[in-house]
Amino acid sequence: MALLVLLEKWFEMSVTCVRWHRHDSLFFTLIAGVRQGGVLSAFLFAILLTMLSTKSSLSILVAMCPTCDVCTGIFLYADDILLLAPSVNSLKKLLSACEEELYFVTMCVNDKKSVYIRFGNRHDVCCTPVTTCSGGALRWVDTCRYLGIYFVSARSFKCTFEPARTKFYKSFNAIFGKVGRVASESVIMELQ
Numbered sequence: 353m354a355l356l357v358l359l360e361k362w363f364e365m366s367v368t369c370v371r372w373h374r375h376d377s378l379f380f381t382l383i384a385g386v387r388q389g390g391v392l393s394a395f396l397f398a399i400l401l402t403m404l405s406t407k408s409s410l411s412i413l414v415a416m417c418p419t420c421d422v423c424t425g426i427f428l429y430a431d432d433i434l435l436l437a438p439s440v441n442s443l444k445k446l447l448s449a450c451e452e453e454l455y456f457v458t459m460c461v462n463d464k465k466s467v468y469i470r471f472g473n474r475h476d477v478c479c480t481p482v483t484t485c486s487g488g489a490l491r492w493v494d495t496c497r498y499l500g501i502y503f504v505s506a507r508s509f510k511c512t513f514e515p516a517r518t519k520f521y522k523s524f525n526a527i528f529g530k531v532g533r534v535a536s537e538s539v540i541m542e543l544q
Contacts (some may be wrong), residue, residue, distance in 0.1 A: 359392075386390075387401050424444060426450070440479050443468065451485045463488030469496050475505045 363382065368378040425446055427434040437443035437452065447461070454460055463484045469492070470477075481489040494505045495512070504510045531539065 358394075401510055429499055432499060440482065444482055447482060448485065457483070460484070460486065461488075463490055465497050467491045467493045469493050469505050471506060471509050473507060475507060 367379040367381055369379045375469075400410050424534070425436045425442075427436070433450065434448050435443060437446050451461055466484075468490050470484055483489050496503050500516065501513055502512045504512050533536065
């Protein structure tokens with residue numbers, strides 16, 4: 353309990369500013385959320401989202417996999433949430449359960465950034481839209497990115513590393529273009 357009071361007082365008294373180039377804004381009090389880049393921020397956010405995954409998992413566990421003891425339909429990393437479901441109807445139930453928990457902590461699903469993708473025999477068949485409780489419809493996509501990995505809609509689970517490879521070669525060519533003629537052979541070999 354003392355730790356909770358300490359954290360409350362700390363956030364009550366915390367002020368922050370925004371730095372842009374060499375200029376700082378005036379200091380202001382944070383009234384919601386956690387400080388970006390704060391030492392405890394990721395940990396506190398993880399506690400919040402663990403509650404989300406636990407409660408949501410329990411509410412839909414029976415509907416999605418009645419023979420399982422553990423629901424593997426929710427993956428969390430910082431503020432990125434990945435929902436996996438065996439059917440569109442299960443996905444709707446899972447999204448609804450997550451939205452209920454997010455609403456409890458005054459958060460919501462951003463339907464402008466959220467998408468869904470299908471894998472399996474019917475991966476290319478259009479179906480009813482998945483909507484958020486606020487009425488926003490999520491977009492069907494053929495590829496999407498989660499934590500830097502690009503998923504591709506297909507009959508079986510498929511990833512592509514082409515965007516990462518392209519980014520790597522662009523970076524390499526930019527560096528090589530600057531030092532290629534003046535660097536020693538050993539430096540060039542280390543770049544490769």
